């Protein structure tokens with residue numbers, strides 16, 4: 050019998066104030082509001098001002114999560130930071146966040162699982178909590194995509210989809226009393242298939258490219274921008290998200306019909322609609338935010354969680370399922386009682 054459980058005790062999020070609508074993008078890229086809405090469901094997204102970094106967004110989200118948990122920031126004993134758009138190549142952005150939070154000498158870990166990053170981070174944090182070694186882990190998903198995308202018509206297939214934002218949760222150690230009723234992470238399942246890594250990636254800078262990590266030719270070819278085979282990603286996303294949701298339910302001994310709320314990664318409204326259709330999940334149980342934020346990659350799930358709480362849709366004691374899919378390819382699922 051397990052002694053401890055991991056409970057989500059605090060949730061916070063932050064998006065930069067500047068809103069960029071599809072109509073704004075029409076002026077930059079060879080695109081239309083109609084195309085973007087029809088293909089992805091996105092209406093608008095947020096972009097940072099030039100002076101704002103990834104760890105700035107994370108700081109705001111983290112402070113809100115800490116306040117919502119009702120703890121002092123000194124009670125945090127680990128940070129797990131998921132991002133694909135770090136402040137700098139190294140060190141990990143978690144270290145910059147730690148300094149901004151002013152928390153000394155705790156463990157800080159960056160992970161690079163892209164759109165699946167938050168669930169990977171949740172899973173890692175859960176294991177540390179259950180081992181008894183840590184009490185309050187700050188998990189952050191944060192992205193600044195706007196500075197890293199091709200804002201010429203060449204980049205239109207990717208640039209219209211992504212936005213900036215951050216979400217954070219506090220995962221806390223509690224005594225396990227009732228495995229059915231207690232708020233806790235019930236299961237997490239993590240997967241990857243690196244044979245498809247180059248279907249969605251940023252080639253440069255990188256020491257895998259030859260003599261130089263980055264050179265003028267690479268920049269002229271646009272290798273510093275995300276490259277995506279959208280159709281392949283779409284097909285794998287729907288298949289893998291539905292698979293890992295089903296297997297997570299089995300592992301947690303719950304039925305899909307018993308799940309109160311589905312917090313999916315937000316890459317494309319059509320992906321989530323398709324997954325819901327494949328698993329006969331009623332639309333009203335899926336909480337989507339992509340319409341107003343676009344794809345904020347590692348931030349989508351905690352950002353959605355925070356919005357769902359504020360909207361009164363996610364309430365303490367509810368059974369929640371999450372699933373995500375992204376670059377790597379990586380995919381993952383989580384079942385938890387909030």
Ligand code: UT7
Pocket residue numbers: 079080081084085088089164205206207209249278279280282283286315316317320344374375376
């Ligand atoms: O978190 C994981 C990250 N990514 C994903 O999950 C993305 C998964 N894939 C998708 O969401 C979809 O594949 C997209 C939204 C990216 C694209 O939708 P699609 O229905 O697969 O469109 P497509 O790529 O086949 O492009 C259709 C047409 C093409 O023109 P032609 O060849 O038919 O003349 C594109 O050039 O749409 C064109 N197109 C655009 N037109 C206007 C591509 N991007 C745009 C754009 N605006 N922004």
